[in-house]
Amino acid sequence: MTTEATTADLHAFTEQWLEWYREQEARLSAPHGFLAITGLHWLDDRPQRFGDAPGTWHTGPDGVVVTLDDGEELVVDGKPVSGEHRFGVLPERGGVDAIWKDAVIEVAKRGGQDIVRPRHPDAPLRTAFTGTPAYAPDPQWAVTGRYIPFEEPRPTTVGAVVEGLEHVYDAPGRIEFELDGHRLSLTAFPGAGQGRLSVLFTDATAGVTTYTASRTLSVEAPAADGTVVLDFNRATNLPCAYTDLATCPLPPAENRLAVAIEAGQKLPRERGGS
Structure with missing residues (x-):
């Protein structure tokens, strides 16, 4: 691949990410968001x-x-x-x-x-909202993984940012992938749209540069062979990252990763981010 092609690919990747970012911000800050x-x-x-x-x-x-x-x-x-x-x-x-x-x-x-x-x-x-800080998009954080469905969806109880509240989701499977030489796995929940998946997770940046409780990642429907792409550049804050008037779920224990994923949305300014 030539340098010119690489530059063009990076430009296209960045433009697509910016479009996604603007849509997220518009939805969050809508008159009734x-x-x-x-x-x-x-x-x-x-x-x-x-x-x-x-x-x-x-x-x-x-x-x-x-x-x-x-x-x-x-x-x-x-x-x-x-x-x-x-x-x-x-x-x-x-x-x-x-x-x-x-x-x-x-x-x-x-x-x-x-x-x-x-x-x-x-x-x-x-x-007063001025936007959500985010890491600069980088293709290295778009990781290919493999979706492994469970024989039957597993009812999975997770906590919430509201003390004493619990959410129950039917987890259809897990996603296995590698990152910086680490073999990792994330329990997936149903996403918005046919076959899509959603992942709640934290990583080593939580409480440092990203929101402590959780971030979420939307994943396109797996290919026939189970291949999926985890584009952590699109890791999104849940509403609880901005306001205490939310009931957001917390990730299951197995989705609390020890690696640092320096991609996606950062700690909002409303919570002290910069």
Whole structure:
């Protein structure tokens, strides 16, 4: 390969990474993205009011219920609702977005518990956001590995950044790869999209240049022979890296790598990064 070809390849690689980076930042800082969250409210059978959402909220065996005062209104599934509205029983990791003025009121279930999580475009965390630091993209961190499916998906319980909360995922398999002479393996979870995988991990940079609790990596569907590419340049912060108003899962123990992966997103400035 000529130097000219190498330079062109690196330029293309960098441009593709920049496009990915901009998409990540746009999603994070969108008017109702995670930086717009103003509260994380845990529901139980006691009626509760919150300063950043309309109505009185509670939950029980029949699911989440909000009672709106006179003059208060939400838009749910495109329809205005007033008075008492029942959201019903929500699926784990599922939820409903209800519109209130210029805000979105997220009603969701995390770790078996119902929550209300309002998102306001004028949230200080969002309006002050200046971007996420990241390592410069480098093709050496795009590593080829092999996906090994389990005979049956393995229910895997992991902790969360919220004390006492747990998440359960069905792990379909693991990914084996080599990095700097180390033979490594990561348990994979289902990703967003047909056949795609998702990996939660930490490495030796955690708590130093990257967020302590976890980063995540999206992996394209494996090839017929199990080949996958782990492009750690695209290692992404979870919302909990920016805000305490998140319920992010932690990596399983086997995904806490002892090697330093100096690639991908770094510790956000909101957490003291630079």
